[in-house]
Amino acid sequence: xxxxxxxxxxxxxxxxxxxKRFRMFGLISILISLAFLxxxxxxxxxxxxxxxxxxxxxxxxxxxxxxLGLTADSTxxxxxxxxxxxxxxxxxxxxxxxxxxxxxxxxxxxxxxKSAAYDIRDKVIANPSILDTTASYWFLAKxxxxxxxxxxIDRDLPEDDRRVKDYQLGWIDQLVAxxxxxxxxxxxxxxEADSREPEQAGIRGAxxxxxxxMLITMFLAVPIGVASATYLEEFAPQNNKWVDMIEIxxxxxxxxxxxxxxxxxxxxxxxxxxVPRSTPLIGGLVLAxxxxxxxxxxxxxxxxxxxxxxxxxxxxxxxxxxxxVFQHVLPTAMPGILTGTIIGMAQALGETAPLLxxxxxxxxxxVPQGILDPSTVMPVQIYLWSxxxxxxxxxxxxxxxxxxxxxxxxxxxxxxxxRKRFEQRW
Amino acid sequence: xxTDTATKKRDEFDVEILDTVxxxxxxxxxxxxxxxxxxxxxxxxxxAIFGVDLDIGKNEIIAMIGPSGCxxxxxxxxxxxxxDTIDIxxxxxxxxxxxxxxxxxxxxxxxxxxxxxxxxxxxxxFPKSIYDNVAYGARLHGLxxxxxxxxDLVEASLxxxxxxxxxxxxxxxxxTGLSGGQQQRLCIARTIAVDPEVILMDEPTSALDPIATAIxxxxxxxxxxxxxxxxxxxxxxxxxxxxxxxxxxxLGKLVEVNATNTVFTNPEHKLTENYITGRFG
Numbered sequence: 001x002x003x004x005x006x007x008x009x010x011x012x013x014x015x016x017x018x019x020k021r022f023r024m025f026g027l028i029s030i031l032i033s034l035a036f037l038x039x040x041x042x043x044x045x046x047x048x049x050x051x052x053x054x055x056x057x058x059x060x061x062x063x064x065x066x067x068l069g070l071t072a073d074s075t076x077x078x079x080x081x082x083x084x085x086x087x088x089x090x091x092x093x094x095x096x097x098x099x100x101x102x103x104x105x106x107x108x109x110x111x112x113x114k115s116a117a118y119d120i121r122d123k124v125i126a127n128p129s130i131l132d133t134t135a136s137y138w139f140l141a142k143x144x145x146x147x148x149x150x151x152x153i154d155r156d157l158p159e160d161d162r163r164v165k166d167y168q169l170g171w172i173d174q175l176v177a178x179x180x181x182x183x184x185x186x187x188x189x190x191x192e193a194d195s196r197e198p199e200q201a202g203i204r205g206a207x208x209x210x211x212x213x214m215l216i217t218m219f220l221a222v223p224i225g226v227a228s229a230t231y232l233e234e235f236a237p238q239n240n241k242w243v244d245m246i247e248i249x250x251x252x253x254x255x256x257x258x259x260x261x262x263x264x265x266x267x268x269x270x271x272x273x274x275v276p277r278s279t280p281l282i283g284g285l286v287l288a289x290x291x292x293x294x295x296x297x298x299x300x301x302x303x304x305x306x307x308x309x310x311x312x313x314x315x316x317x318x319x320x321x322x323x324x325v326f327q328h329v330l331p332t333a334m335p336g337i338l339t340g341t342i343i344g345m346a347q348a349l350g351e352t353a354p355l356l357x358x359x360x361x362x363x364x365x366x367v368p369q370g371i372l373d374p375s376t377v378m379p380v381q382i383y384l385w386s387x388x389x390x391x392x393x394x395x396x397x398x399x400x401x402x403x404x405x406x407x408x409x410x411x412x413x414x415x416x417x418x419r420k421r422f423e424q425r426w
Numbered sequence: 427x428x429t430d431t432a433t434k435k436r437d438e439f440d441v442e443i444l445d446t447v448x449x450x451x452x453x454x455x456x457x458x459x460x461x462x463x464x465x466x467x468x469x470x471x472x473x474a475i476f477g478v479d480l481d482i483g484k485n486e487i488i489a490m491i492g493p494s495g496c497x498x499x500x501x502x503x504x505x506x507x508x509x510d511t512i513d514i515x516x517x518x519x520x521x522x523x524x525x526x527x528x529x530x531x532x533x534x535x536x537x538x539x540x541x542x543x544x545x546x547x548x549x550x551x552f553p554k555s556i557y558d559n560v561a562y563g564a565r566l567h568g569l570x571x572x573x574x575x576x577x578d579l580v581e582a583s584l585x586x587x588x589x590x591x592x593x594x595x596x597x598x599x600x601x602t603g604l605s606g607g608q609q610q611r612l613c614i615a616r617t618i619a620v621d622p623e624v625i626l627m628d629e630p631t632s633a634l635d636p637i638a639t640a641i642x643x644x645x646x647x648x649x650x651x652x653x654x655x656x657x658x659x660x661x662x663x664x665x666x667x668x669x670x671x672x673x674x675x676x677l678g679k680l681v682e683v684n685a686t687n688t689v690f691t692n693p694e695h696k697l698t699e700n701y702i703t704g705r706f707g
Contacts, residue, residue, distance in 0.1 A: 238513045309550035313613070315511060317563040317620055318540035328552065 044405075048398025054186035054199065055141040055149045057112055057175065061091045062134040063124060070131065079125050084117035085109075088139075096171060104167055111171065113140035113199045140188065141181065143198040143392035145172060149181060152391060163391070189399065193367045194381065198392030201385075203400050205367045209280055209360075209375030210349060210407065216284020216371060217291055217348050222341055224288075225295030226330075229337075232296075233303040234325050254293035261290045262354030270358060277359035278374040286354050291344035298340020302333040334422040342415040346408055352379045378404040447694045448684035450673070452481040458525075459484045459654040460505060460542075460624060465519035467500050467509065467678075474500045477519070478680045480673060482624070487646060487655045489669035489686065491662060493701065497678040498658045502626050505656065506542035507535045523624070540567055543622035547629040549609035551601035551616070556593050559601040559612055560584060563620035579619055587615035588645050607638025614645065618653075625649065627657040631664065643668050662702055666690050674698045 001009075065071065067090060068082040089109045093099070099108050116139035123137075124130060147153055148164050149172075159166050175181045193205025228250075236243045265286035269275040275282045306329050314324040330337075355361060361380050368375035376384070378400065385397040452458050460482040467475035475497045482488050490498040500509070507528065509515040521528050528538050540563075551559050560580045563569075570576045580597070584590035589611040593604070601612050610630060617625055627646075631639040646655060646668055659665050665672050665686065672689040674682045674697070682695045693699040 307550075309546060309548055310552065311511070312508065312544075312546055313550040313552060313616075314562075316506070316508065316539060316544035316546070317566065317616065318536050319566055320536050323566065332553065 044398045044401050048395055048400075048402050050150045050152075051189060051395040051399035052186050053150070053183045054188060055146040056138045056182050056184050057141040057145065058136050058138050058180040058182070059088070059091050059095065059112065059116075060134060060136050061087060061120065062094075063087060063120065063131050064090070065131045068131075072128070072131070074128075076125060079128065080121065082121070084120045084124075085114070087120060088112055088116045099167075107165070107168055108171070110142050111145055111168075111175075113142050114197060115140050115200050138182070140199045143390060144168075145181070146199055147391045148172060149183060150395075189396070193365050194363060194376070194384070195365055198388075198390045198396065201393070201396060203378070203381055203396075203403055205364055206376050206378045206381035206400070207403065207407070208368050209283075209364075210377040210404075212280030212368060212371050212375065213283040213287060213377055214345065214349060214411070216280055217287040218341075218345060220284065220288035221291040221295055221344065221348075225292050225341075225344075226299050226337055228292075229296045229299030229303060230325060230330065233300050234329065235321070250293050250296050254297060257353070258290050258351055259353040259357065261286050262357030264289065265354065266357045276372060278362055278364070278376075279372050280368060280375055281371045282358045283355055283360050283375075283377060284371070286358055287348040287351060290351065290354060291348045294344035294347065295337075295340050298343065299333070299337045302336025302340065303329060305336060306332045331422065335419045338415050338419045338422070342412055345411060345415075349408055349411065350379055350404075352377075352383060355380060378407065446479060446680045446683060448682045448688075450480045450680060450683040452483050455481075457483045459523070460656075461520075461522045461525075462501075462505075463520040463522075465501070465504065465517065465521055467497070467504055468516045468518075469512070470514040474678050475504070476679045480680060480683060482654060482656055483671070484654055485650055485652075486671060487650050487657060487669045489665035489672045490656065490658045490675060491660070491665050491672060491701070492675035492681075494660075495677075496675040498673075498675045499628055500678075501675070502628055502656060502658050503544075505624070505626055506539050506544055508539075508544065510535055540620055541622055542624040542626060543617035543620060545610070545613050545617055545625065545627045545630045548633055549606055549613050551604070551609050551612050553600065553602055555598045556584075556601045556604070556612060557597040560615050560619050563616060567620065569620070583615040583619040584612075586618050586649070587611045588641060589615055605638070607634050607641060610634060610638070610642060611645065614642070614649075618649070622653065624654045624656065627655065629658055629660060632660060639664070662690070674701060676701075 064087060067086050068084065070078060070082055074082075092108050092111060093105065096108060099105055116137075119137070119139060141149070144153075144164055148155075148169075153162060153164050155162075155164075155169060164172070172181065188200060189202045191204055192200060192202030194203075195201040232243065232247065265282060269282055269285050270277050275285065310328050310332060311324050314328050315321075319327065352361070355377065360376055361383070362374065362376055363384065364374050364376050366373070382397055382400045382404065385393045385400060458481045462478050462480045465475060465478040465480075466473060478501060490502065492498050503509050504517050504521060505528075507517075509517060517529060523538070523541065527533065528542075552562060554562070557580055560583050561576055564576060564579055570579055581590060581594075584593065589608060592608060593599075593612075601609065604612060610633075614625075614630075631642050634642065643664065646657070649655060657665075657669065669686045671683060672686045673680060674689065674693075674695070676697050682689065682693060682698045684694065688694075689698060690702055693702060
């Protein structure tokens with residue numbers, strides 16, 4: 001064995017130890033991140049899954065036309081404006097005739113959500129012949145009942161510390177015994193927009209708002225971003241100081257705090273161009289500005305990574321510059337461009353700060369039907385709900401986070417599938 | 427001749443090459459396909475090619491040899507304006523194809539490259555099927571009007587490139603899945619499909635094994651009957667085997683051009699002799 005072999009052998013142990021140590025660090029950091037992820041997801045899911053169920057209450061309702069002040073000849077307008085809440089109140093009183101105390105009577109009415117009156121109204125308008133009949137109807141239960149039914153109110157607490165009082169517990173117990181309380185899948189969560197009443201609050205408004213906003217962002221940011229990247233990378237004169245300046249500015253824009261884009265949107269889009277505030281249109285415009293640098297930088301990197309031999313091959317056959325770029329460079333760079341797009345869009349989907357400035361942090365109780373309707377977006381909805389005092393909003397906050405994550409995963413899956421398709425072209 | 431030649435041979439260390447020795451220009455100017463007169467190429471402030479005068483004859487294979495960095499590839503790429511893609515690259519002097527200035531303002535580079543095809547050092551098939559690779563140029567220029575014509579063209583081009591037998595059952599498989607030698611023949615087929623007049627080859631076999639190289643050399647010999655071929659090569663044996671004329675470049679200057687067997691058996695210039703005898707390069 002010669003001298004250098006001896007030196008190498010002596011050092012080997014140390015080298016392997018270093019390698020082992022490095023691998024350990026990597027493994028440990030991955031395990032720690034996984035643990036955090038598990039804790040986070042467990043917390044969100046355990047808090048959020050009850051929100052996918054909702055308590056319904058069965059009430060025997062007599063639709064008394066006298067109480068409503070209606071006759072068989074009433075017009076639709078009269079049917080619409082009649083006071084149906086009285087009917088619900090009377091039905092509940094009839095169910096529990098022993099309740100006479102004013103305060104308790106009010107509490108009795110509050111077993112059922114305010115939406116019950118609208119349910120009955122819609123049924124009467126759809127079929128006026130149910131006037132003066134008695135039948136059992138299922139209504140949304142009030143959020144307190146729902147929270148109790150989900151076991152989130154401890155009946156062993158002293159009465160004063162409880163939101164649901166002893167007499168209310170008695171009614172609930174009686175209703176449960178008569179099978180008049182039932183937990184069902186919470187469709188309201190997915191069909192309604194925000195509401196002050198937790199049991200009537202849904203995320204559809206925010207979901208549609210996010211969807212419209214993302215569409216605007218995508219249709220603006222992706223073509224403009226890819227076109228800019230292509231121009232800067234393929235067509236712009238090299239070593240030109242103007243081009244260099246544009247490059248530096250784009251790179252800096254990627255690091256600008258997002259709220260600044262909100263201010264820009266407020267000043268330019270709303271104040272100068274008069275784009276309506278609180279709409280997916282303005283939200284999409286602002287988020288497109290924010291997303292552009294990300295897409296441009298990622299697309300440029302992807303275009304730069306296309307081997308020059310491919311451009312030469314096309315040019316050598318007599319393809320023009322534009323044909324070379326569109327037929328060879330961009331398709332080859334597409335997976336990388338899509339990765340940048342995913343990152344940019346995911347960032348935009350979770351953004352709230354710039355939306356503060358353009359009025360998208362708002363209570364909107366209608367589901368937006370288009371890009372010009374006032375709306376809010378998912379992360380804003382989560383923020384609004386997390387800020388609400390009612391216990392029932394806690395689980396809805398977590399549920400909304402779950403839906404946002406599902407939205408994000410769906411969006412990414414589509415992009416990844418697209419990317420796979422491009423990659424499969426060898 | 428021997429005394430004459432001896433006086434012409436300059437000192438080994440004399441890189442001040444004043445004039446190209448040998449016969450850079452053809453006697454019969456009707457035989458000239460492409461010609462360079464006083465061609466200079468600059469990369470920004472750096473001059474890569476110094477006043478090259480050279481004729482490339484019809485249906486001949488001219489080999490360009492020389493040590494690395496001598497500018498032979500740069501000169502080749504100037505012949506179909508491939509250098510246009512590099513902003514800082516500037517070509518001056520006259521370069522003509524059939525007597526027409528290829529750097530004239532009204533000369534379209536796209537049309538020029540359709541007439542002067544190029545095969546590169548590294549096989550660079552498109553990430554598409556074998557069929558699409560060959561059909562690409564024809565489709566691009568609208569050379570065919572229907573599918574059956576295109577089929578015929580693809581088959582004819584692959585046959586000329588000596589590849590058809592090997593790939594006739596896998597035309598729809600990716601061109602990038604072929605072996606290196608097959609890929610290079612595919613690239614040649616792709617170039618032939620556009621029906622160019624001149625084919626420029628930039629070290630087309632440097633990435634291939636000797637068997638694949640032999641196949642391509644044989645192919646070039648056949649192609650010579652229909653095309654003019656200019657090839658840059660690092661292999662002197664290859665230049666000796668395939669070319670009719672050989673041009674030796676040194677530090678951006680054209681040192682010597684002669685019939686291939688003259689260059690290899692009786693070089694006029696000392697630098698050429700040093701190079702082909704392996705004293706440097």
